[in-house]
Amino acid sequence: MTRSRTFAGAAVAAALAGAALLPTQADAAAGSVHLYRIYYDSPGVDRGSNASLNAEWVQIANTTAKSVSLKGWVLADASNHKYTFGTYAIGAHRILAVHTGKGKDTSVNRYQNRAAYVWNNDKDTATLKKANGAKVDTCSYNSTKVDYKAC
Ligand SMILES: [Ca+2]
Ligand SMILES: [Ca+2]
Incomplete structure (x- = not known):
């Protein structure tokens, strides 16, 4: 036990030293908020029902250990249809879905309230930007063979 604990302590010390020397790697290890998946062709024929609109969504993941406020952040498509987050924070290690149709916002489901x-x-x-316009992430797809894109 003592030996393994000492070994673990040394590994942590080494990791911290590495993190200090390589901030970019440290940031990656600390996680990020990023586009995770786009379900762009909702199941079945697109008849425009609210259920069908809500089966079209974009998932955003927070892989950091902290809750992150997305207030004022903007999710947009290539045609610049924008969804701006209101007061909202994505929890640590959570994935949220931004649905196209109408619905009641929850901690992991947000709704654009669109009719199309x-x-x-x-x-x-898909492009995700912070409130100040800084680009956070983009995710592109170009296929009708599948219905979703893993970003
Ligand atoms: Ca679609
Ligand atoms: Ca469809």
Whole structure:
């Protein structure tokens, strides 16, 4: 026990030293908020029902150990249809879905409240920006063979 604990302590010390020397790697290890998946062709024929609109969504993951406020952040498609987050924070290690249709916002489901589809079924690009306009992430797809894109 003592030996393994000492070994673990040494490993942590080494990791911290490495993190101090390589901040970029440290940031990656600390996680990020990023686009995770886009389900762009909702199941079945696109008849425009609210259920169908809500089966079209974009997932955003927070892989950091902290809750992150997304207030004022903007999710947009290639045609610049924008969804701006209100007061909202994504919890640590959580994945949220931004649905296209109407619904009641929850801690992991947000709704654009649209009456029409946003994400093209053939190709499109999702862009996530902070309130100050700084780009956080983009995710593009170009295929009708599958219905979703893992970013
Ligand atoms: Ca679509
Ligand atoms: Ca469909």
